Amino acid sequence: MNDMTLDEIDRKILKILQADGRTALSEIARRLDMGSATIHERVNTLEAEGYIQDYRAVLDPELLGLNDVAFIRVRTEAGHFSEVAERLAEETAIQEIHELTGEADLLLKVRVGERSALTDLLSRIGRYEGVLSTSTDVALRSVKEEQRLDLPG
Amino acid sequence: MNDMTLDEIDRKILKILQADGRTALSEIARRLDMGSATIHERVNTLEAEGYIQDYRAVLDPELLGLNDVAFIRVRTEAGHFSEVAERLAEETAIQEIHELTGEADLLLKVRVGERSALTDLLSRIGRYEGVLSTSTDVALRSVKEEQRLDLPG
DNA sequence: AATGAAAGCTTAACGCC
DNA sequence: GGCGTTAAGCTTTCATT
Secondary structure (H helix, E strand, O other): OOOOOOOHHHHHHHHHHHHOOOOOHHHHHHHHOOOHHHHHHHHHHHHHOOOEEEEEEEEOOOOOOOOEEEEEEEEEOOOOHHHHHHHHOOOOOEEEEEEEOOOOOEEEEEEEOOHHHHHHHHHHHHOOOOEEEEEEEEEEEEEEEOOOOOOOO | OOOOOOOHHHHHHHHHHHHOOOOOHHHHHHHHOOOHHHHHHHHHHHHHOOOEEEEEEEEOOOOOOOOEEEEEEEEEOOOOHHHHHHHHOOOOOEEEEEEEOOOOOEEEEEEEOOHHHHHHHHHHHHOOOOEEEEEEEEEEEEEEEOOOOOOOO
């Protein structure tokens, strides 16, 4: 279902749509000098195979009052980190959950509108079963937050 | 230029477009029971004021061979962390750069296709002026990576 | 796989309220 | 600020290669 090989044209289409998700198919066709029905078919395939997961408007967090970013390191009971991670995934303020090598714990990226929301979240996490301890770093400034992938080619 | 107050309708528009950046204006108009010229005008304003930064296709990193995520903590010479951060921002493999409280250092999120790219990047960072040391955690598994904002309302 | 052509929608601009 | 109308442009399907 997803063992398709991308050619040069597919990669160009992905780059264009990653840069501007609303580029018209007819515009892509013009740039790549192909028929727009062809581009349409290729984009459909890229979506069906999962290369394109979604289309999103990217919103400005600060204008929307979500000013605070924090990273929380969670130590869990041995062997229970995946289980804890699955439950933490339900928390909407938690944007990222990564299982780390080394000390077998979790790293969370959190975005909240007020410090109090962070405090609340931390005490909630502290009471999760399997969580031993947390340690938190608040970001003073986020210099770069890029979601685009660095595609080769 | 951006001291606009969002009403209920603006927030609904943002939510719809954040969930699906290609929703037709006419479809939004239908859902909110308004004229599509009105929605068009509001979306233009939301874009102009910066609430909507961009539209993007979200691509699958693993299908594209970008399998490895790592977090790098960078210790810098006192007072030079912002300067180092600005230079690091040029590295395309570095997706995020955050200045942290506490120990006045930087946290980087990196995504690469091969371990060797991570090794290369680390030795490059180690040679940056103002960088004292780095310490790296590789992610075994990324359980959640959500870019959508948790909008109230 | 790629294409041109046709039908049905969508956007973007206008003038009016 | 909101609306309906309209022209231009877009997407989608389909028969053809």
